[in-house]
Amino acid sequence: MKVKNVMYAMVVLQFVIAFFMWYVSLSAVHDYQTIWTILLALELILLSLLFMIYLRYEGVF
């Protein structure tokens, strides 16, 4: 599996998660802060991993 494909897959996954965040925030139920925050955290982790993989791909570490 190429590194490029993994990165594309991560971006697609981020879009999917973003869609669910949008859906949850539109339903505007107070108790949904848990699920929304976990989705946000997943987005942050995916975004960070994406950049880490990119740095590794560029041979930084």
Added chain:
Amino acid sequence: MEDDLKNDYNLMDAVKEGETPPGSYNIALRSVTKKEFRLDYWTGSFLMACLGYLAISGVLLFYYFQQGNPYGSTQEIINNVYFGHLILTSHLYTAYAMVIIVYVHMFRNYFVGAYKGRFRWIQWMLGVILFILVYVEAVLGYLLSETYIGVSALHVMELLVERSAIGRLLPALSNWIVSLLIGDATTASTVGHLLALHVAVIGGLIVVIAFLHFFLFEKSGPFNLSDRKNDKTVKKDEKHYPWYPVNLIYTLFTSFIFIAIILIFSALFMQILPPAYGTLGYGYTPFPDWYIMPVYKLMDLAGYGLTTGGVPLVTFFFISLLFIPFIDRYKYKAALDRPMITVFGVFYLIALFIMGLWGYSQPGLTQTRLLTMAMWWGITMVSLFTVYAMRFAKKDLVKNES
């Protein structure tokens, strides 16, 4: 080897131009080499991430917090403000994480001897001051919601000030310090004072000193762990990566992962607010948060009374940490080459865990003098024997290898 570890007391040298010692003294934000991408080199970066998150979430909480109605407005934040419970919980958990990482950061630099070198001594001292300030900030934070734990802690703090050596010798001074804490003792005034201390005074000091600490780090560069100073071949091959974007990406996104983990924890384990001060709470033993627990238990164990035994002991601990660069006269930096300093560090590490756990199992129970002495000597012996045994083992190993 010895030149590298010498202190430079002329701080104007730090801003002198035209010098290029190791680390890049000329540019404000250093480039990094490949071997610096290890997480133990970046504990400070996580602390900065914590500081940033605490500032942002703190400002958001500040909008909804009312100093005249501290407990009620905290409940309001939890129940009625959108994402309020989450912001409050993540503010708390990030503060917990900050305390843990302060310890990790401090012990890491203690055991590798990173306080040795030109301006590293002042960097270390600022770091210890930051450590104390982070503790003060954390305690002030949990006094704010006026729960029964917070108010009990406030009473203990007042007593400590009033019955300390300062309070006995200069009652006027101790009254002034207490009035800084609680104002005229009405809820609005007390919480107003605590809020000002938490947000503006101590928070501001932490930000300013943290940036000084960081600036000094950028001046000195990362501490060279290797003792092979004359090994020029290693240094020549190192490729330097610019601060922007490589260093920035690394520090930003490791911080994002870190904050994301805290957010997941906060979402899954929301904070439960303890009962308000003044409600009937029979059967509750008010005991403090985990990071105060070792100090709290130390007061039980001191064996010579609270203000004559416990407080001087804690003060001694902080002062000895503060002056470690001057206490440590060893000419080497490896932990086992500075045995007594390492023994002190190991002693403190073991004592911290024992006191914390003991504090949870028997909070507020005064211990006998004999038990206290047995514990202190026990920990002393354990740390002494461990470090010296490792030293002998290392010598043996080196002898066998050659």
